[in-house]
Amino acid sequence: MAMNEKSTFDGLKAPQAQLTWVKAAPVSAFAENGSGCVLHEGEQIAVFNFTDTGRWFACQNLCPHKQQMGLWRGLLGDQGGEPKVACPFHKRTFSLETGRNLQGEDLCVKTYPVKVENGMVYVGIETSEGQ
Numbered sequence: 001m002a003m004n005e006k007s008t009f010d011g012l013k014a015p016q017a018q019l020t021w022v023k024a025a026p027v028s029a030f031a032e033n034g035s036g037c038v039l040h041e042g043e044q045i046a047v048f049n050f051t052d053t054g055r056w057f058a059c060q061n062l063c064p065h066k067q068q069m070g071l072w073r074g075l076l077g078d079q080g081g082e083p084k085v086a087c088p089f090h091k092r093t094f095s096l097e098t099g100r101n102l103q104g105e106d107l108c109v110k111t112y113p114v115k116v117e118n119g120m121v122y123v124g125i126e127t128s129e130g131q
């Protein structure tokens with residue numbers, strides 16, 4: 001193609017991720033510093049009402065250590081100002097903000113944004129355009 005010809009190729013477009021807010025449960029279903037587990041399209045999501053921080057969090061319920069479902073029953077805490085959950089099985093701890101393992105292991109968990117509107121808790125699920 002000559003330099004002055006206009007290309008019609010606009011490159012490969014990466015699929016745009018969109019956030020879909022999925023209804024989890026009413027706020028009243030969660031105890032203070034309590035949690036619950038939501039099933040969305042076959043995926044279990046742990047939702048935390050971390051009242052001590054005034055914030056809500058969500059992450060995958062599956063602990064990557066021994067593939068146990070149970071992070072929703074984990075102990076909430078704080079490590080250097082970072083909110084965390086400790087798996088009830090072998091106490092691996094994960095940041096509720098980033099999902100990284102706070103013991104320095106490669107294991108990490110997926111986290112989700114959470115919002116509360118009109119007394120209802122919603123979890124943000126990323127979907128690709130066209131899903």
Ligand code: FES
Nearest residue numbers: 063065066087090
């Ligand atoms: S299964 Fe979670 S720490 Fe082992």
